[in-house]
Amino acid sequence: MKNLIEKAVSTHSLTREELILLLRDSACDSELFAAADDVRRTYVGDGVHLRGLIEFSNFCRNNCCYCGLRRDNRNIFRYRIDEETIFRLVEHAVTHMGLKTIVLQSGEDLYFTQEKLCALIRRIKTLDAALTLSIGEKTAEEYQAYKAAGADRFLLRIETTDKKLYLENDPGMNWENRVECIKNLKKSGLETGTGVLVGLPGQTIDSLADDILFFKSIPADMIGIGPLIPHPDTPLARVPAGSFRLALKVMALTRLLLPAINIPATTAMETLETDGQIKALRAGANVIMPNVTLTEYRRFYEIYPGKSATGYTPDESLSDVKKRIEAIGRFAV
8 A cells, every 4th residue: 555655646646446445445544644745745835725715695406415505405594695795705805804715605596697796706806816616507608707707716516426326416417517517617717626525325435536536637726525414404314424534535645646736624524523624734635715704694504514613703714724724834825
């Protein structure tokens, strides 16, 4: 296993069979995480990129079995933050909190049309901040319009490259269309982020190896990896949570194969495991997304239960993140 880790460090390439061996083995996890941390330091440095997250709508047209925002969940209070308030949140995050990148995230809410979003993007870009969108599947023309309006990045998780597993957990959706959307993002010129859930029922080590190879094939600019946290108001309410350690291994191997990309220490990792984000930062991650959504809405953006930092104000969230980053000898950028 150590030879395989050394190969990944030196060549940034592993076969599917080699990835499977490393994902199944537990004896060399410490060496794997240390190698990913070293590669991260060499290629992207010790800075941790802070990207302010604004969850502006929890309406969603889809019915994914693992997500608390799913269309059929009647136990959730639905909200939309109006465009003026979104802009004011961004303005505060950039001007007063010093954040250089903002992430606008929502369910697939058709209320926010291309016209509305492009107008909002153009206004936000007057603040001289980078802008990432995470709003789901759109047409190639829409992605191009967002890019033309000034958007810099777009996040669209594949969730799993196992087509059968995808269709079981994302009813009414189309796996081929999901892949096509990710390809269209690359063609549009937007920096493209994707990612997967670790712990879906029926997911195999083999399919996780395929996920990592998929990231490399795109090639992705940013990868988000998080463990499944079952939501009580979804069909997966009673399944076990995903393995934090396995998610960390998928993340570390992703860093070894794509050494220069951005990898967030996801909130799901922090929710599932104490100091989960710090452990992720020590195993290859270099991004954290402090939540700067208005506190009154934050608890209603419940993709999964128990999200960390739900009760903090935006400024408190940022302060807490910076302290934890500095405590491990890294610095916020």
